Amino acid sequence: MRLYEERLGVPRTWHWLAALPAVMTGLVLLPLGPVAAGAGLAAAAALAALGLYAYGAVGIVVTGGHLTAGTHRFPLASLGLAEILDAEEAFLWRTRRADGRAAMLLRGYVPTALRIELNHPGHPAPYLYLSTRQPTTLLAVLAFARR
Structure with a gap:
C-alpha cells in the first residue's frame, strides 16, 4: 500500500527549451530539402521530449x-x-x-x-x-x- 507518492517532473517551461534543438535540427537539415528538415525536426522533438520525460520520471x-x-x-x-x-x-x-x-x-x-x-x-x-x-x-x- 502506497502512503505517499511524488513524481519530480520537469517544469512546463523546460518543454520550450526542448523545442530549441528540434528547430535547430530542422534548420540544419533544410538544405537537404523540406522533407528531411521536417523529419529531423520531428525526430529531434521526440528525442528531447523523451529525455525530459525520463529525467522527470523519478x-x-x-x-x-x-x-x-x-x-x-x-x-x-x-x-x-x-x-x-x-x-x-x-x-x-x-x-x-x-x-x-x-x-x-x-x-x-x-x-x-x-x-x-x-x-x-x-x-x-x-x-x-x-x-x-x-x-x-x-x-x-x-x-x-x-x-
Missing part, C-alpha cells in the same frame, strides 16, 4: 515498510532524524555542505528538500537528501509510517 514512494527514492530503497527502520530544508538550506546542502557519500535524489528545479539521517548498515551514506515539492507532507507520512 519519484519518491513511501510504502508500509520502505522508502523508495529513485533507485535508492531503504527500510523505514533505517531512517533517522529528518529535517525540512527551505530553498536556502537546500542549496547549501547540495553544494558546500554536501557529503560525497550521501545518497541524493537531486533535482535543481525543486527548491525545497528533506534531509534524513541514515542508520543503514549496508549503505555507507550518512544521510539521504530528497528534493521534494512537499517536504512537510513527506515528513508527516514518514513519521506516521515509522510507528
